[in-house]
Amino acid sequence: MCEYPINSDNQNEQETGVNSISTQFSAFTLSAILCLAGPTAAVAQNLDEEIQRPATATDRQQSALETADRAEAKRVVEGETGVTYADVLKDPDNIGLNYKFAKTQVADGDLKGAAATLERILMIDPALPKIRLFYGIVLYRLGNLHEALRELESIRKLPMDGGLKGEIEAYISRIQKQMRRTNWRGMAGVGFQFDDNRNASPSTGKKLFLDTPLTLTTGLRRSDFSALFLLGAGMEHDLGLQGGHKLFANLTYYRSEQTLVDSLDLQVYNWDFGTKLNGGRWGEWSVALPFDHMRLSEETYLRTYGLRVDWNKRLNNKLGLYTQVQGSKHDYVKTADVPTARERTGNHFHIDWGAQYAPAPAHQLTGGLGYTRQQASRDYFAYDRWKIEGKHAWLLGKGRFLLSGVTVQVDGYDEKEAAISAKVRHDETVRLASTFGYPMGNLWSPLKNVLWTFTYEYYHANSNIMNYAYTNNKVATMFTYRWDR
């Protein structure tokens, strides 16, 4: 978007509502001409989308890490199917049969059942370290940490091969960490991204000015590479209550450093803290106070602070529901490249509803609806947004996964931007994205905490204002290292 600085400091006029087309006209004319010809032409045409970039990137990476955990957990049972409960009932003390059945149960997502099957094997023959390890892992994944630890500690001194022993020690360490009242974790990611239309230049190569299409001489489509950096640290403190309530705090730093379009260098510091509450049959709740600090081209551009409430409830092993409600204040700061940024300042509210459905353990579908209300000091920056999205997570085996998603948004702005058009802006956007994840430990075990991701994204914006109709294609790759203690 091209910004118009003339009204940015005219607060009295704004507050009294004296904002006629005639008084704005000469100012817009001058500013628009300056905008089209001046150095700010390199700023993204669509700053509403620009401020979502860091959140989209970090959310996507967070989803990738969570999916990587599930993919890793599934690895232990890959390749085992076909044994049925009826088979086991016919020969309930057949250890080999029970073992295969337990693996089938885990592969089918029935970990509770697998726990019973493995317990049966150990009742028959307690001297099976491999089964104890398997049983310990199942209990650990079910959240029964004390029994999981006891199972694993009971066999750590038995003679066994080094690989099995190492695996047992690794799980003991992981469980002991989780049993601590306070847990810390961190991540660091580095990668790069290519965007074939980094400045969101209109597809037509033209921009409206007073409803007159002008051929762009500057601000033409520019492809660009950027280096990506992601750092994160988090803490959870267990309050020790039977509800399992926790306090948490997270800090994330995102940086996108452009090769050519330096005016779109982004940095975001995000931190939030809050509490997670277990409401039993009423689901799990999280209440957080988030704060974002975004810098655009090395200048503070946006500060966001508010309140976020999340609710999740699993209805059964396949279906879960979620809702997120967030209210926040978006406080824009004038920068050299975007002198009118303050006109965007206003309250922000969004609510998302959705459901997750796992038709099979290797597949998870997510469908959601969202509504956003963005207010701004200038009504032509204020909008209502409706969103519908669908995601698919596919665990490919050996810890690999593929995340795919489609998001459709419809934005309706409050008022026309007179210097551009007499029409009130209305956008429809589609985003298609797919991320492939690969655990580097598959190649070299010392890299077991490193995840490689490769993402492709297609973004298409339709708008009744040609200035905001554009497409871009992005590819990004990132290596992410995680640790916890």
Add this chain to the structure above:
Amino acid sequence: MIKKIFSTAAAIALFSTQNAFAQGAAQQLTSIGAAGAVAGRVTALAPTEGAIGRVLSSGKEVYFKDTIATGARGRLQIMLADQTVFTIGPDSEMLIDEFVYDPFTDTGKVAAQVTKGVFRFVTGKIARKKPSAMNVKLPNGTIGIRGTLAAGKINADGSSIVALLGPGTGNTAGERPGSVDITNAGETVTLLRPGFATIIRPGAPPTPPFQLSPDQMAQLELKPAAEAGGGDPDKSQDDAKRVGQLGETKKVSTIVGGEGEETRKQNDIIGFAIQEVDFDDPNIINWDAFRAAAPTSSNATYSGNGTYTCTGGVCGASGSGDWTAHFEVDWVNKTVGGGGTNSHVAFQVSTGGPLCPSGCSSEYGSNIDLTNFSQLGGDAQLIQGQHYAGTNSEFNGSGLQFNNQPNTFTGILKYVGQGSSADSTLTGSCSGTCP
């Protein structure tokens, strides 16, 4: 409820209504699952008129309204048709009070009573579909289950401890977090977090949830402790052979008394005539009792060598020779003998003796498949000579006799033919999986 069960039974695909016992057992017993990992003494008593208590071993069916009891070293898993699994520890007793299951819709109801001992359970498909469709009654209090793993112990004073074992909030299994509602004296306490428990005392509300200590947690453990060893479960055959080597004292239970004494109604548990008999006790009286305490998935080979004396006819005034006796028992399939070289019941007089001067290699025996060891007779006598009549009537009267001792048997050789007669006995021993 029984009527309801019967109407639902038609939909039970995995299990069929069967007789519990050949003699006088009620036809309407409904199988609802099977026993697994049985060790020590475990008995079951169905309430149906005409039913008698029975020794429960792995693979045996469990019937609706069965009261299942374990001895001092007994334990087992009760695997219900909907994949609900109860694990019962020593000196415990429970009753499957209600079980209705439609495998096509995975709906139904499970209700059980645990009257004493230690127990654990994992909910199955019924509770997965509708969490409130399962409950467990204790002497004091009720456990309402919401898709979970739980455990408990009932103390001699009637108090109980009940603990939640998972799944917890934030589990990585994709499982809905489990919870249990424990109700007594009109008040309910909900357990939400694995490792937390409540205590129920007679006439008092459950205590507020508290975190179990490691010692308390260990009291709810029903598996044997890990032993030294490096077994690989992929090698199922090896593992199968290890079954039963748990160091348990092998005891069996058998029903004594006449048919009238054996007939019991559902609540007529008191006075249930079970006599516990050790293998060293000569009162062990039949092969079913023998097998009940024997490990499963295993065979025993009994064999012995003896010397016979022979007079008259081909034997002259007196002669002697060697002979062998051999038979195998398959504990799982309840068969004696089987087929193949030396894998059936066999007598063999060795070459070189008066009954077989040269080239005598044939075995005088018979393969016998028995559907029930009890057919062998109350005196545990395995084979009498008449079984040989079709093979070689000259050996009529020969046989094998189980000596009511753990590892031995007696072989009896009788021969009358060709003007000669021979008589001999031998004592054989057992190898393989022996009682």
